[in-house]
Amino acid sequence: MLALENYLVLSAILFSIGTIGVLTRRNAIVIFMCVEMMLNAVNLTLVAFSRYLGNIDGQVFVFFIMTVAAAEAAVGLALMIAFYKNRESIDVEDINMMKL
Amino acid sequence: METIAMPAVNIASIMPECILSVVAMVLLLVNVFVPGKDKGYLGWLSIVGLAVTAASVVSGWGAPQMGFGGAVMQDNFAIFFKVIFLISAGLAILISDRYMVQEDCNQGELYPLILFSTVGMMLMASGTDLMVIFLGLEVLSVSLYVLAGWNRENIKSNEAGLKYFLLGAFSTGFLLYGMALTYGATGTTKLAGIQNHVMATPAIAANPIFVVGMLLIAVGFSFKIAAAPFHMWTPDVYEGAPTPMTAFMSAGPKAAGFAAFLRVMIFAFPMLGHNLTELLWILAVLTMTVGNIIALSQDNIKRMLAYSSIAHAGYALVGFTALNREGIAGILFYMLSYAFMNIGAFAVIVLVGKKGEKNGTVQDFAGLGYKKPVLAVLFSVFLFSLAGMPPTAGFIGKFYLFSAAIKSGYTGLAIIGVLNSAASVYYYLRVMVFMYMKDAQEDFEWAGVTAPIALCLLVTVVATLVMGVVPGTILELAQKAVQF
Numbered sequence: 402m403l404a405l406e407n408y409l410v411l412s413a414i415l416f417s418i419g420t421i422g423v424l425t426r427r428n429a430i431v432i433f434m435c436v437e438m439m440l441n442a443v444n445l446t447l448v449a450f451s452r453y454l455g456n457i458d459g460q461v462f463v464f465f466i467m468t469v470a471a472a473e474a475a476v477g478l479a480l481m482i483a484f485y486k487n488r489e490s491i492d493v494e495d496i497n498m499m500k501l
Numbered sequence: 502m503e504t505i506a507m508p509a510v511n512i513a514s515i516m517p518e519c520i521l522s523v524v525a526m527v528l529l530l531v532n533v534f535v536p537g538k539d540k541g542y543l544g545w546l547s548i549v550g551l552a553v554t555a556a557s558v559v560s561g562w563g564a565p566q567m568g569f570g571g572a573v574m575q576d577n578f579a580i581f582f583k584v585i586f587l588i589s590a591g592l593a594i595l596i597s598d599r600y601m602v603q604e605d606c607n608q609g610e611l612y613p614l615i616l617f618s619t620v621g622m623m624l625m626a627s628g629t630d631l632m633v634i635f636l637g638l639e640v641l642s643v644s645l646y647v648l649a650g651w652n653r654e655n656i657k658s659n660e661a662g663l664k665y666f667l668l669g670a671f672s673t674g675f676l677l678y679g680m681a682l683t684y685g686a687t688g689t690t691k692l693a694g695i696q697n698h699v700m701a702t703p704a705i706a707a708n709p710i711f712v713v714g715m716l717l718i719a720v721g722f723s724f725k726i727a728a729a730p731f732h733m734w735t736p737d738v739y740e741g742a743p744t745p746m747t748a749f750m751s752a753g754p755k756a757a758g759f760a761a762f763l764r765v766m767i768f769a770f771p772m773l774g775h776n777l778t779e780l781l782w783i784l785a786v787l788t789m790t791v792g793n794i795i796a797l798s799q800d801n802i803k804r805m806l807a808y809s810s811i812a813h814a815g816y817a818l819v820g821f822t823a824l825n826r827e828g829i830a831g832i833l834f835y836m837l838s839y840a841f842m843n844i845g846a847f848a849v850i851v852l853v854g855k856k857g858e859k860n861g862t863v864q865d866f867a868g869l870g871y872k873k874p875v876l877a878v879l880f881s882v883f884l885f886s887l888a889g890m891p892p893t894a895g896f897i898g899k900f901y902l903f904s905a906a907i908k909s910g911y912t913g914l915a916i917i918g919v920l921n922s923a924a925s926v927y928y929y930l931r932v933m934v935f936m937y938m939k940d941a942q943e944d945f946e947w948a949g950v951t952a953p954i955a956l957c958l959l960v961t962v963v964a965t966l967v968m969g970v971v972p973g974t975i976l977e978l979a980q981k982a983v984q985f
Contacts (some may be wrong), residue, residue, distance in 0.1 A: 409685075416678055423671050432667055439674035443681045450685035458690050459681075462632050466677060469639045476643050477666045480650045482658040493667075496660050499737045499804075 408449035415442035429481055429491040433474070440470050514568030514575045517558045517583060517624050524550030525616035532609030540609040541598040544953065547612040551619070558623075559584045563981075571691050572630035579627035581833050581982035582760040586622040586753045589840040590615055593749035595957035596848045600745050603856050606652045614748065618644035620756035629768070630644070631680045631690040632759045638676070638725070639752055642669050649742040649750070657858065661741025664843060668724070669732040676721025682714030692768045693756045718765060719780065721825045725758035728784050728818060729791040732811045736795075739807030744854060747803055748847030751810045752840035759817060759832055767824070781822040782914060788919040789815030796928050800862045802850055805928060810889060812925060813839055819911075820902040820919050826983050828905035833979040835902060838886070838894030838968050845961030846883040848954055855946065863932055868941030872925070877936045879962050888929040889922045894968035901976070 415438060420472045422435030451459025480492050488495050512519070517614070528543055528550070540668040558580055565576040594615060601607040617640060624637030645668060652660015684690050686708055705711050720731065727735040737748045766777060792812030799805035817835055820828035852874075853869070854860050870877040886893035899922060903915040968975055 416674075419674065423667075424530055429663065429667065433670070436667070436670045436674055439671075440677065443674065443677040446681040447684065450681065452778045454685070456688055458632075459684055462635075462681075462684070462690060465632055465636060469636070469643075472643055473639070473666075473670055477595065477670065478644050480646060480659070480662045480666050481649060484652050484656075484663045487654075487656045487659055498657050498660050499740050 405449055405453045408445060412442040412445040415439075415445065427492050427494055428501070429493055429496075430478075431479075432493065433477055437470060437474070440466055443497075506595060507569060508611075509521065509568070511566060511568030511573075514562075514566035514573045515624075517554045517575075518620050518627075520557055521550060521554045521616055521620050521623070521736050522555070522946075525613040525620070528616070529610065529613045530952045532613070538607070540601075540607050540611075542592045543609050543612045544598050544782070547594050547616055548591055550616065551587050551594075555584060555587045558587065565696070567629075569630075569633075571693055572633050573624075573627050574629040575627045577982040577984060578764070579623075579760070581979060582626035583623045583758060585756045585833075586619050586626070588837070589749060589752035589844060590619040592844040592848075592957050592961065593752075595953040596748065596844070596851050597745040597752050599951045599954055600743060600851050600854070601651075603854075604652055604655070604743065604858075605856075606654070606743070611648070611651065614644045614648055616650070618749075619753065622753055622760075626760040626764075627759045628761065629692045629764065631684065631692070631765075634765065635677065635680060637757075638761065639673070641757060642673070645669075645746075645750060645754060648746045649738055651743050651746060655741075655858065657741035659741075659745060661738045664734055664741075672721050672724030672731070675717050675724070679714045679719075679721055681715025682710050683718065684714075686711035688713060692765065692880075696768055700799070709894065716780075716819075719762075720763070722758055722762040723784065726755055726762065726814050726817075727788075727811050728814055729787040729963070732788070732791065735811055736804050736807040739788075739802060739810070740804045741910075744803065744847055744851050744858075747807075748844045751806070751847075752836075755810065755814060756836040757846050759821075759836060759916065763821065763829060763832070766821075778822050778824060781818060782911065785815050785818035785822050786917055787815075788812070788818055789918060792923050793925045793928075796925065799928070800864070802861055802863060802866070804931065805932075806846065806862070809925065809928070810843065812921065813843075814888075815901065815921070816899055816902055816918060817913055819906050822911060822914060823902075823905040825905055825909050825911040826980065827901065827908060829983045830976065830979040831898065831901035831905050831910065833982055834968075834972070834976055835898035837979075838898045838965065840884045841961045841964040842886040842893070842895055845965060846887065847959065848957045849880040849883070852876060852950060852954060853949075855948075863935050866932055867935045867939040870934075870937040871913065872941065873934055873947070879958055880936065881933055882962055882965060884929040884932060888926045891967070892969045894965045894972070897969055897972045897976075906941075 417437035419435045423432050426432050447459040447463050567574050616917040621637045621641030629635040649665045652658035687695045723731045789812050792808045795806035796805050817832045820831040886895035889895045889899040903918050906915040
């Protein structure tokens, strides 16, 4: 059995990869996938802690996060389609109608 | 591993949320089964639903209800915030119909979505478990992403929705990671449990997992209340979103962010008071200054009010930094008065605006004082209040927040706040200069005022003035809402 630290380090790495992806990628869908990765890193943290503490709250929390992520995906992809219909692109460089 | 024990359910603690959710779902069905293009009646039905919910909320005043094993707590603090949310939802609904008809995006789902996001806000205010706060935040946010991108044909609205969604989801990631680490460090997601744990083991303040968790939670909430340096999404989203939804977003969700932020920080992290206030001090100064300085150079009124709303979050953070009873009561009072004055200002913008979000710059308001004197006077009242001049609600609110800061020994912070407030007068008065001292460039086309907008303007202007002249009762209620 692996120690708690291994899981925490792995989820911290996953969270960082997701964050860097959000900041550097240009395609809105890829950015959204990076956000999902951040959420799943959180899920891993919660499950690891839940197992370590012998307390089920963390696992319940994971179910809520998964449900909410699904709802968010439905809304987010719909917004991307609406944007694509008007701009024929989902590159975030094209989200530029409003500037200082 | 323990078995899952069913917690004590107390429906009374979530009664208002239940009522409003049912109303929203019924309205969704009504919208489907009643034919016709006119959806204004759904707005009135929503107002009735909000009024019933408000009655249910207010009836709980003074009698705190705890439910679901301590996950939900409807105390005076939550009730005061819930009233703010219900009022801002009602006022935003009043100005929606005219705008949506004008912009040709009058789908009836608008009203249930506003109600659902209000339910989310209410859950955030009464949540005393990190899980409930997260769920409330998401119910609020997911509805708001749709509302920001409501005008599908308008590219600016598309951009607002998409930007709000991407940055909102990103910030949720930080908030959740913070919650997960806090859970790991304390072994519970209940705020009361976290508080007990922190009290029992003071050494936890040096535990990196706990400290990082707390910081990430603070970052997540700062995104939601649009505090600098996490405010980058605000101007674009506020400018692009349909005007009534901008009004709603700037009043309700911001107050909800403060409600949850206050609860988590004050209830769960009492031991970190000192470190926390230093952080909040920096956040407050940055937020006020950034918001006001950039607002100075804005020509688009919605964008200007977006930066001004960042600055107003900064003023509220001054009260948060003070962390005393007056400061918190000041935030409650300020959020209520901000809902009135800001939505009132947006109602005027809706009236002056033309199809395709035209007529939205300061220059378009030129000569309004002579063509529509009543409208110009109303707008001036709201702008005076936003600038914090007596005898309006904005003055009393700021006075209270800054005096709370002085009472806690943050004189420097109060001075920075007053200086900021003085700087903000420039861009509010600039609009008035255009209204009263410049000639209109072209003939002003007037589409006429509708009954709901007239009602909204009446309510907001009366509330702004009454809260400015006789604030006693509401301040007293705000004080009673802070019982810790």
